[in-house]
Amino acid sequence: MRIKITGIMVLDQQKALDxxxxVLGFVKKVDIPLSEGNRWLTVVSKYEQDGTELLLEPAPLHFEPSKVYQEELKKAGIPSFQFYVDSVQEEFERLTKLGVEFSVNPTDVGTVIIAVFDDTCGNNIQLVEEK
Known part of the structure; x- marks a missing residue:
């Protein structure tokens, strides 16, 4: 088994793609129009373009339980996803300059350094740097 695609719920697919x-530097992999203006829309790491795809899923617009789940995760400050980076501090500085809002600044939590930001699409995203 292997993971090919995993999804993240987003409130607006175009805003999420942008x-x-x-801002984050991912690359669009697949963009297929679906019904009701939705898209099968995935992005990948520019460093692993044949790696796992992240599906920008418009679920909160069409499935109330996913909307509630997304909102409650956000309120609780729980990240929807974690992205690994070489340097949390460098990414924090780069993203802050681009206007990204962080709820948790770079923090050493023992075996990793983390930071948490708002993806503007309804999610908290955690950056992780392994030490």
């Missing part, structure tokens, strides 16, 4: 590509 944020994940223009």
């Amino acid at each position: 944020f994940y590509t223009d």
Whole structure:
């Protein structure tokens, strides 16, 4: 078994695509129009373009339980996803300059350094640097 695609719920697919590509630096992999203006829309790491795809899933717009789940995770400050980086501090500085809002600044928590930001699409995302 292997993981090919995993999804993250987003409130607006185009806004999410813009944020994940223009700000975070991911690359659009698949963009297929579906019904009701939705898309099968995935992004990948520019460093692993044949790696796991992240599906920008418009579930909160169409499935109330996923909307509640997303909102409650966000309120509780729980990250929806973790992205690993070489340097949390460098990414924090780069993203802050681009206007990204962090709820947790770079913090050493023992075996890793973390930071948490708002992806502007309804999710908290945690950056992780392994020490």
